[in-house]
Amino acid sequence: MNRITALVVASIALAGGLATGPTATATDRAGATNSAQAAYSCSPGNFCIYSDWNGGGTRCQWSDSRKANTADNCSFIQRGQNVRSVWNATGHRVQYYTQTNYHSRVGSTPAGQGGNLQGNYQIRSFKPQ
Structure with a gap:
């Protein structure tokens, strides 16, 4: 009987361990999402663009709700680099364009x-939707 009891206890423990597995995975995913958001350094009220994926590289940010020409004050756009990621810390949806005005x-x-964009274009202007 002791072998059967030990087998039942082991089975219950294994089933309990499997039941907590998805919860740990969900927690890890949520933590990864929070980490990803933290990687995008963008001041509240600003629209930010980045020269690299996941908010990396050079950042340009604007507190203006619209910008007719981002090259006016964004160094990596002036150098011809593409925008690879964005973060919108404003209170409205932001539309962006590959040409000025x-x-x-x-x-x-x-x-x-x-988040990440295709990475094969520049954002040359933006405004609220």
Whole structure:
């Protein structure tokens, strides 16, 4: 009987351990998401663009709700580098364009969100949606 009892106890322990596995994974994923958001250094109220993936590289940020020409004060755009990631810390969705003066819309990002882009274009202007 002791062998059967030990087997039952071991089975219950194993089942209990498996039941907590997904919870740990979900916690890890949430932690990774929070870490990703923390990687995007963007001051509240600003729209930020980055020369590298995941908010890395050179950052340009604007507190203005719209910018007709980002090259006016963004060094990596002036050097011809593409935008690889964005973060929108404003209170509104931001639309962005590959040309100055709000021409050739390429995308938009909701308030409080961001992430990686295709990385094969520059954001040359932006405004609220």
